[in-house]
Amino acid sequence: MTDAVTTAPVRMSIQRRGLTGLLLVLFPVGLLGWLILYPILNALVTTLTLRTDQGLVLSLDSYASFFSDPYSLNNLALTFWTTAVCAVLLLVICLPIALYLRFSRGPLSAYVQALAIFPLFVPSVILAYALIRTLGPNGLVDILLNAAGLPKLPSPYLTPWGPVIGLVWDNIPLTVLMLTAGLGQVSDNAVEAARDAGARPRHLLLHIILPQIINALLVALAFAVLGIFSSFTLPYVLGPASPEMMGPYMQRTFADLMQPRMAITQAVITFAICAVFGAFYVRSVIRSREVR
Amino acid sequence: MARLTLSGLTKSFGGLDVVKAVDLEVTDGELVCLLGPSGSGKSTILRMIGGFEVPSGGAIRIDGEDVTAVPPERRPTGMVFQSHALWSHMDVFANIAFGLKLRHLSRAEIRSKVEAVLELVGLAGYGSRRVWQLSGGQQQRVAIARSLVLEPKILLLDEPFASLDQHLRERLREEVRDIQQRLGITTLFVTHGQDEALALADRIVVLKDGAIEQTDRPSALYRRPATRFVAGFIGHMNLVPTAFQAGRSTRPEFALAVEVSDGPAEIAFRPEATGVRPAQGAGHALVYRVTDFGTHLTLDLDLEDGTRIKAHGAGSIAWAPGQRVEVTPAEVLLYRDGVLLSTEPRTAAAAA
Structure with missing residues (x-):
């Protein structure tokens, strides 16, 4: 009896606090639903249904059309190729930079960090035109080669390598920052203990550092891949006209060919592929929390 | 090995x-x-x-x-x-x-x-x-x-x-x-x-x-x-400033005779090597705090000039803050300029 009297106000207080919490998250959750979930559902309904005389019927014809069209498949393949090459290059370029920033003691590391972060402050379109002026036909490289009496090199501009160069440059800051943050979790003592046990730099990297930052590595790559797969500006300005990456392809299908349903289908397919990388990211975050 | x-x-x-x-x-x-x-x-x-x-x-x-x-x-x-x-x-x-x-x-x-x-x-x-x-x-x-x-x-x-x-x-x-x-x-x-x-x-x-x-x-x-630093760092050491004139401590509570040149010095002794008993007369220290550590009692004592020292008190006596006591240090060391004087004090007794 006494218990019931004393616990009732406590229970009410907990319920009131729970309600306050729900109210606090209501607005962001509502915004999430309106700006993200509703467009996704709308896109799915639009691409999976067809308005006929009998009314709205379920139809996969837009997906069938995409997957039976060699041009669309080539564009998808190019997007996959560009994303994979960029991911590998980002790893190869950013991991050594991040390792240097984490373990170097000298004042030079501050300058290296500033240099690595610099692309973050350059808008994509400026970067694209800077690359054209540097690597494009009659660009700075060509002028220098010509001045030295050397033959011209084939320009990456308007080839699949054009967007690769731009996207890698554009994604270096975020990848370096995320890898450096991940490497921050590897303590100096953990590295010193390994050296004490006889580990050389190669052993340190393979057996101590990489296993401890594997989640950070996956998260950094997932972020980069998500951005690259659905990128528009750099592939549009630097990339080839055919085949083209999914971003410019969607825009052209929508604005030039005026096929909104087909453009939405391309968007849904792009989204579905990105969602797989998103799932990798979520899994990595959950795993790192479990270990902690 | x-x-x-x-x-x-x-x-x-x-x-x-x-x-x-x-x-x-x-x-x-x-x-x-x-x-x-x-x-x-x-x-x-x-x-x-x-x-x-x-x-x-x-x-x-x-x-x-x-x-x-x-x-x-x-x-x-x-x-x-x-x-x-x-x-x-x-x-x-x-x-x-x-x-x-x-x-x-x-x-x-x-x-x-x-x-x-x-x-x-x-x-x-x-x-x-x-x-x-x-x-x-x-x-x-x-x-x-x-x-x-x-x-x-x-x-x-x-x-x-x-x-x-x-x-x-x-x-x-x-x-x-x-x-x-x-x-x-x-x-x-x-x-x-x-x-x-x-x-x-x-x-x-x-x-x-x-x-x-x-x-x-x-x-x-x-x-x-x-050194004085080691004395203070290893365990607790009471360090009482004094001066010596003609081989005798000028401090009335600690009448030490040492073959040492005239000048300032510090008398050092451990709390566990410090005898304390309730004063019969005026005494030369006042109990400031009594702390019972279970294994022993520690008394914080204030000397006449305000120097605070520690001593282990007998558990059989009811010590109380404000009580006047007499202090008798044993195993006394002497430091001058932070360094232990090799000369051993000949006596280490509290003044009567």
Whole structure:
């Protein structure tokens, strides 16, 4: 009896606090639903249904059309190729930079960090035109080669390598920052203990550092891949006209060919592929929390 | 077993000398504690011996071989860190086996060595556990096992129990001492805990501002601290300022006769070597506080000039703050300019 009297106000207080919490998250959750979930559902309904005389019927014809069209498949393949090459290059370029920033003691590391972060402050379109002026036909490289009496090199501009160069440059800051943050979790003592046990730099990297930052590595790559797969500006300005990456392809299908349903289908397919990388990211975050 | 020699070992960071020309000889199987307050350079010395810091000057020799420029991975030393520094992506077995794998030992040999060392540190059967499933004490045992399994010539322990609670710390330090004596491994132990140093060490090196203040056996260090700093750092020492004229202390409470030149000095005595009894007359000290530690009573006493000293009081007497008492120190030492005067006081009795 006494218990019931004393616990009732406590229970009410907990319920009131729970309600306050729900109210606090209501607005962001509502915004999430309106700006993200509703467009996704709308896109799915639009691409999976067809308005006929009998009314709205379920139809996969837009997906069938995409997957039976060699041009669309080539564009998808190019997007996959560009994303994979960029991911590998980002790893190869950013991991050594991040390792240097984490373990170097000298004042030079501050300058290296500033240099690595610099692309973050350059808008994509400026970067694209800077690359054209540097690597494009009659660009700075060509002028220098010509001045030295050397033959011209084939320009990456308007080839699949054009967007690769731009996207890698554009994604270096975020990848370096995320890898450096991940490497921050590897303590100096953990590295010193390994050296004490006889580990050389190669052993340190393979057996101590990489296993401890594997989640950070996956998260950094997932972020980069998500951005690259659905990128528009750099592939549009630097990339080839055919085949083209999914971003410019969607825009052209929508604005030039005026096929909104087909453009939405391309968007849904792009989204579905990105969602797989998103799932990798979520899994990595959950795993790192479990270990902690 | 091995012999470690440090000669003129110096380390500077940005022009600041944190270790100043340290000379030390550690013999086969000896356990030496480096003791000092924070910033005294004890961990830096240990890290230089382990190869993690490059000395600015001097030399480190192990069994006569100069290892000053040898990188940590090729030094015959094993280091145990305060933070345990276990690799969380590996289980206990893999943590201990890591160094053995790098030495290309056979799987059977690795298994037998790891199981033997797990048995030694009291963790038999824990090989398959993840390190984050272990308690702090168990993690530190794994860290010790990881070092011991490689059979280093010198074992370096950098405040290994600092993050553990008092009970566990006491138990582990006894275990470490047992293991060290059983294996006869030359060991250097860094601590800022005087109890730990007194309980563990064959010899204690007291450091202050990067230089050695005194090196001696624990009992000698406790009974005859060479400097005022050591006297105050090892246990509690009452330091009472006085002056000497014609070989006699000018302080009325402590009538000492010493063959010493005239001038200021400090009388030093331990609380447990201080007799206290309720004053019959005016007395020469006032009880300020009584603290019961269970094993003994500590009295904080205020002398006439306001100097506060500590003494152990008899449990049979009902001490109370404000009570007047008479103080009779024994085993009195004398310091002048911070250094112990070799002259022994002839008498050490409180003035009547």
